[in-house]
Amino acid sequence: MNEDFAFLLPVVMGLFGAAFLIVARFGIRSSAYWGAGILSAALGFVVPLSIPALPVKPVAMTAEALFFAAFFLYGQALLVHFGRSTLFWQRLSLALLAYVVIAYVVIVAENLQLELFVSDLTCVILLATAVAAVRHRARRPIDKLLFWVMVFVCAENLLRVIVFLFLASPITMDQFAGSDYSFVMQITATVGAMVMAMTALAVMTVNVVERHRNDADSDSLTGLLNRRGFDRAAAGLLAGEAQDVALILFDIDHFKRINDDYGHAVGDEVIRSIAEVAAAVLPGGSILARFGGEEFVALLPNHTAARALDVAGRMQAAIRKKNWRNLGLEGGVTASFGIDALGRGDHSIYESIGRADGAMYEAKRTGRDRIVSAGGTTSPAAHPHLRIIRKQ
Known part of the structure; x- marks a missing residue:
């Protein structure tokens, strides 16, 4: 069952990512960020499965880079959707700094617990900073739903950090793939990713419909109503x-x-x-x-x-x-x-x-x-x- 989940998640996320990139062709800028972020997360899950012959450390570093990219892009999609142009360089700097820390933990310290703690906490911060920046901008019901879903994704990842830090038994990097924590992470990540992707895709679809309706109702010369x-x-x-x-x-x-x-x-x-x-x-x-x-x-x-x-x-x-x-x-x-x-x-x-x-x-x-x-x-x-x- 663990292997089924391991393969199912990247496949489903890949389909959602492709759907977002299709929607982006209609001129919805944030959709491209959603699509790229979801595809990055899908690759992050599939890397350990597709190249098992490689040493654990390069695989771990590749997966971490993809997960950081995913959460950075999720936050960027949220900021673009709500018309905020701030925090790009701050969030990017945080991701790069955290990746340097992860490199030390994986390559030098070889401490899986610390790696997962830093990784999940960084992902939470990358997304939470964007969520906090748009908290007063959600006015449509569909936008409010998206905001609270992103709050849920942050909370789910933060809860996993706390559980793993205080309750999980110590494991090594070689034992991680078959561990109970890995299985629970796949289940919770599947739920969070699917809820987020479906909500964001619904928002993008509404945006496309509204844009076409606005184009039909507007005068192209003045921008006034026709x-x-x-x-x-x-x-x-x-x-x-x-x-x-x-x-x-x-x-x-x-x-x-x-x-x-x-x-x-x-x-x-x-x-x-x-x-x-x-x-x-x-x-x-x-x-x-x-x-x-x-x-x-x-x-x-x-x-x-x-x-x-x-x-x-x-x-x-x-x-x-x-x-x-x-x-x-x-x-x-x-x-x-x-x-x-x-x-x-x-x-x-x-x-x-x-x-x-x-x-x-x-x-x-x-x-x-x-x-x-x-x-x-x-x-x-x-x-x-x-x-x-x-x-x-």
């Missing part, structure tokens, strides 16, 4: 507890002239800049989307039409003040705004969008660079709308 993403976000907002919801629809004035006179590359930069200005002005919790072409829509929870009119005014002023000459525009850029508040009798948000659209086109009809509310309130331009000067 119409599909807006529909999803609006449905979630309207299903919540927001009392008043207002809507701002706005469109870049004379955008066709910008494309015709300065080229589509400049036009794209104008659209990006308008998106940045609008996002900076909108209050927290708002939903902003590019609805197509040069048209944008913003949904403001807990805002009346009057408050939305004030937000649109600040947005209009920010667009006017922006230095558009940086993009090569000799004139300026303005936008026309339509405001509406969602009514209780509306069957769809698109009824409100339709009213805001009518108000926006009234703003364009009466001179552009204006804000018109579907309720009849109008904010005139503070000055005649800026003219786009064509290049000669």
Whole structure:
């Protein structure tokens, strides 16, 4: 049974490692670290089995190097997943220092108990430092599960260190492969590795799904929501507890002239800049989307039409003040705004969008660079709308 476990663990871990490397091809960076770490651990278990003819000491040193690499990579995968870029060199230095100590213990002292103690304790520290660094970053339920699974892996390895140090009978390096401790280590390592690998793989799969969904819901030019993403976000907002919801629809004035006179590359930069200005002005919790072409829509929870009119005014002023000459525009850029508040009798948000659209086109009809509310309130331009000067 001992031999069955000895061969089973690296095979199963190898399959998980390969799965992670496949997921990494979808652009999930942390998945490559998980895959490399799991494969390193699998090789660490298989080395003593595949080359039994070699002396014990070189085999032990090779296995230790692979286990250190595995736990270093597990921790790195965790840090990358949660967006932490710290501790790389500190953890690497610890692994190298511990490996020097292991080399002395194995080659000079020939003390198996001390070797296993230093080895397991180093693995715990390599992983625990990463776990501690991300303890406040797990917000999604799946991320919280991953965090606590990694805590379990640390605890399982630490418990094994304590048990072996205080309860296990002394054994030599030659006796280790067939010892009860080796068998227990394989069982506990199998449980810990499988739980960790399955949880991490579930997290990576969720990340891939969310990334593809975000790509489908996002506008590639501005990074804002597209119409599909807006529909999803609006449905979630309207299903919540927001009392008043207002809507701002706005469109870049004379955008066709910008494309015709300065080229589509400049036009794209104008659209990006308008998106940045609008996002900076909108209050927290708002939903902003590019609805197509040069048209944008913003949904403001807990805002009346009057408050939305004030937000649109600040947005209009920010667009006017922006230095558009940086993009090569000799004139300026303005936008026309339509405001509406969602009514209780509306069957769809698109009824409100339709009213805001009518108000926006009234703003364009009466001179552009204006804000018109579907309720009849109008904010005139503070000055005649800026003219786009064509290049000669």
